[in-house]
Amino acid sequence: MTKRLLIVDDEESILVGMKRYFRSRGYEVDCATEREEAEALLSHVPYACVIADLCLRAGHGADGLDVVAYVGARQPQTPVVVLTAYGSPAAEAEAGRLGASVFLSKPQPLERLAEVVGGLVGSRS
Amino acid sequence: MSFLETILEPGRLSVLFQPIMELRELRPRLWAVEALVRGPGASSLEPAPILFDYVRRKRAEAVVDRACVTAILDAAVALPPSLDFSMNIHAVTLSRDPEFLCFLTDAAEARSIPLSRLTVEIVEHAPEWADSGLAEGLDALRHIGIRIALDDVGLGQSNYRMMLDCKPDYFKIDRHFVKGSHCDFYRQAVLESVAQLARRFGARVIAEGIEDPVDLDTVRSLGIDLGQGYLFAAALAPPALASSGFWEGPAPSGTTPEANRRPRPWARTERREEV
Numbered sequence: 557m558t559k560r561l562l563i564v565d566d567e568e569s570i571l572v573g574m575k576r577y578f579r580s581r582g583y584e585v586d587c588a589t590e591r592e593e594a595e596a597l598l599s600h601v602p603y604a605c606v607i608a609d610l611c612l613r614a615g616h617g618a619d620g621l622d623v624v625a626y627v628g629a630r631q632p633q634t635p636v637v638v639l640t641a642y643g644s645p646a647a648e649a650e651a652g653r654l655g656a657s658v659f660l661s662k663p664q665p666l667e668r669l670a671e672v673v674g675g676l677v678g679s680r681s
Numbered sequence: 682m683s684f685l686e687t688i689l690e691p692g693r694l695s696v697l698f699q700p701i702m703e704l705r706e707l708r709p710r711l712w713a714v715e716a717l718v719r720g721p722g723a724s725s726l727e728p729a730p731i732l733f734d735y736v737r738r739k740r741a742e743a744v745v746d747r748a749c750v751t752a753i754l755d756a757a758v759a760l761p762p763s764l765d766f767s768m769n770i771h772a773v774t775l776s777r778d779p780e781f782l783c784f785l786t787d788a789a790e791a792r793s794i795p796l797s798r799l800t801v802e803i804v805e806h807a808p809e810w811a812d813s814g815l816a817e818g819l820d821a822l823r824h825i826g827i828r829i830a831l832d833d834v835g836l837g838q839s840n841y842r843m844m845l846d847c848k849p850d851y852f853k854i855d856r857h858f859v860k861g862s863h864c865d866f867y868r869q870a871v872l873e874s875v876a877q878l879a880r881r882f883g884a885r886v887i888a889e890g891i892e893d894p895v896d897l898d899t900v901r902s903l904g905i906d907l908g909q910g911y912l913f914a915a916a917l918a919p920p921a922l923a924s925s926g927f928w929e930g931p932a933p934s935g936t937t938p939e940a941n942r943r944p945r946p947w948a949r950t951e952r953r954e955e956v
Binding site: 586587588589590592593595596597599600601 | 683684725726728730731732734735738739
């Protein structure tokens with residue numbers, strides 16, 4: 557069965573690139589640019605893995621953590637990969653406390669990200 | 682551009698219509714249609730449950746309801762002029778958008794659609810509707826000839842208090858209670874009690890989600906005489922409904938009404954009743 561990913565990032569260009577890449581590797585991919593969109597999808601669609609940017613809106617802090625928390629509440633079995641260009645030990649610790657499986661800094665080669673996701677969902681990537 | 686801005690761009694929402702059937706006679710016949718809005722095509726939020734979940738999280742019900750009204754009325758122009766139709770409107774829109782009624786009236790008038798053809802189905806998922814002028818909004822709708830239906834009866838905020846506040850002309854009982862009712866005593870009990878309650882309100886019940894002829898038999902036997910569901914038809918665009926034989930009209934290009942005419946599954950029910 558095809559595994560479905562949710563990618564959450566406020567930068568459209570990043571979403572488009574990641575969507576194309578993961579589709580080419582056999583995943584179904586949904587994208588969200590904001591927290592509410594991600595939460596609506598998570599309420600209705602089961603995901604094999606969620607990839608979330610830490611900062612979804614400039615000036616709103618680490619609101620990607622809200623997405624991590626929501627995944628923990630709605631789909632506790634779903635692993636979450638948190639990406640950030642502005643990582644801090646405190647944010648990483650908080651993401652881990654909320655249930656994030658992996659914390660990666662940006663930029664990250666897509667091959668590396670696919671490796672991580674593949675390991676989490678138990679598929680060849 | 683946020684997804685909300687995308688939704689609000691003209692032409693991004695699409696509209697389908699699902700037949701609501703009159704069940705009083707042996708052979709169900711078309712009574713009205715319900716307009717069902719879909720999100721932008723090819724987006725993750727195209728399915729209605731996800732689209733409106735997002736809209737509610739953004740607290741954008743009123744502005745999106747207006748966009749839906751525009752899309753629905755544009756699409757309704759292709760319906761037969763004698764056919765009534767319903768549209769879903771959030772209770773918070775009626776209670777918090779004082780200009781909504783004028784907007785709806787003007788939009789219908791601009792398309793020469795009489796308001797008497799309209800039923801507004803009240804939907805609500807949040808409790809905030811209770812704190813303001815819903816009753817005034819509903820009274821105003823009635824005053825201009827629009828009928829009121831309460832959607833999703835039995836679930837969420839469509840509870841007894843909402844029934845009292847809305848005093849609906851139609852109770853739309855959710856598919857959860859209809860599907861499988863033929864073999865479930867408890868579902869039958871719920872359906873029967875809603876039918877009795879509606880009668881006391883002077884209202885009619887519409888059973889949603891009828892997919893099986895035996896469930897159709899059950900809702901009929903419990904005094905429910907309006908229904909919709911895949912047994913009759915999925916939600917379709919007006920040309921597809923016409924070509925399926927629901928009314929006379931142009932077929933989609935490259936097809937013929939006869940070629941598109943779907944078998945009518947409820948005919949099985951008729952045959953069984955005749956034996």
